[in-house]
Amino acid sequence: MLDQLNAEFAIDDAIHFEKHSSGLIQGKIATEVCQGSFFLLGGHVAEYGLKDKRPILFLSDEANYEIGKAIRGGVPICFPWFGPHKTDDSQPAHGLVRTEEWNVQSTSFDGQSVSIALGFQLGQLNLNYKIEFGPALSMALEVANSGPATTYELALHTYFSVSDVTQVQIGGLESVDFLDQLTGETQMASGQPIQFTEETDRIYHGAVKSLELVDPGWQRTILVEPINSQSTVVWNPWVAKAKRMPDFGDQEYPHMCCIETANISPNQVALDSGASHTTSVVIREQT
Ligand code: BG6
Secondary structure, three states: HHHHHHHHEOOOOOOEEEEEEOOOEEEEEOOOOOEEEEEOOOOOOEEEHHHHHHEEEOEOOOOOOOOOOOOOOOOOOOEEOOOOOOOOOOOOOOOOOOEEOOOEEEEEEOOOEEEEEEEEEEEOEEEEEEEEEEEEEEEEEEEEOOOOOOOOOEEEEEEEEOOOOOOOOEEOOOOOEEEEOOOOEEOOOOOOOOOOOOOOOEEEEEEOOOOEEEEEEOOOOEEEEEEEOOEEEEEOOOOHHHHHOOOOOOHHHOOOOOOEEEOOOOOOOEEOOOOEEEEEEEEEEEO
């Protein structure tokens, strides 16, 4: 399979496929502009950063790399539901596609950005995922419906690497109300940038054009630009939950935060028969 993938999709000085130490197949990107990687498992972007700069994505040292399990860090795809299943608690959290192998449909390189298209078929829903590794990281998940009208939730569950989560600020959600998942209560917009002082698990409901992750410790700002997204999840597990998560180090929570581009109930996507919808995000380091 590896030989076939490389024969069909490798591009010199841009992308090749190799076996990760776990045995999973990984696509590796290295260009004059950036480096990154993704796994066929989950269609999962694992790493991204500008050349000779710090990584932008967080990837846990304790992550599982096994079919049937999700990788902790990078960008898991939550689909077709977010969080626990609403009616059937025997179903896995965050849906069905982050733990299965996707297939490669195409790769290309324009001298600056490497583009990869991955695919996954889930019943009547055909998922087409376009990832672009370049001066920015862009991820666009198109869902096409070949069956009767339906709805779905999704999240591009992005883990960002930060110097110290207690020092960072997230701007852009100041005027958006949110569901506090820890209390189940809806909170009014705070008017303030987000700062982390405890376990944080919020779903902001409302479209935003641009978010800023300001990290004074590393003197960098990451811009997050969601497209066709009506929900943003902001998450950090903090001390106790970090200890409860077997695939996450007890001391890792200060080094990450999640900003997830999403469409979550009551902003789930409704798709008529034959219709399609694309949710995207572009992530870039401000220079
Ligand atoms: C976040 C949720 O998106 O994902 C949290 O808001 C959840 O509630 C977290 O704990 C991690 O989920 P999982 O299934 O990857 O452990």
